[in-house]
Amino acid sequence: MIGYVSSLICAMITFGMALLQLSITFGAPFGEYVLGGQNKVLPQKMRFTSGTFFCIFIFVGMTYLQRGNVLYIGFNPMFVKIVIIVNTLFLAYAIVGNGMLTKSKKEKYVMTPFSIIQFIFSVVALFFT
Numbered sequence: 001m002i003g004y005v006s007s008l009i010c011a012m013i014t015f016g017m018a019l020l021q022l023s024i025t026f027g028a029p030f031g032e033y034v035l036g037g038q039n040k041v042l043p044q045k046m047r048f049t050s051g052t053f054f055c056i057f058i059f060v061g062m063t064y065l066q067r068g069n070v071l072y073i074g075f076n077p078m079f080v081k082i083v084i085i086v087n088t089l090f091l092a093y094a095i096v097g098n099g100m101l102t103k104s105k106k107e108k109y110v111m112t113p114f115s116i117i118q119f120i121f122s123v124v125a126l127f128f129t
Contacts, residue, residue, distance in 0.1 A: 006122070036103075037103070063087075068125060
């Protein structure tokens with residue numbers, strides 16, 4: 001049960017991040033929350049990166065849903081585990097990057113807590129599903 005809930009929470013946060021990235025890709029003024037936070041609206045050349053993150057986050061969110069047996073998507077279980085391990089490592093990096101390295105206060109004080117929460121639930125999803 002705890003693995004199911006943890007996976008579901010991770011998927012919801014990841015899909016939320018995907019929606020944020022999609023909105024930024026289309027010019028929404030949330031650029032201060034991502035990618036170093038140097039631009040309120042991302043320049044055209046950075047929007048491709050944001051669009052790529054959107055696709056990655058959708059994919060990762062789907063793997064969390066399969067890991068928690070919320071949905072069966074057809075991915076190999078070992079592949080799902082590897083994706084979640086890689087994402088968990090990425091979250092650890094995001095905690096350091098968003099919490100200590102970024103100069104953007106919005107990125108630091110908004111995105112770091114999400115990274116910490118998702119990191120904790122991702123570790124739980126890895127060990128209890």
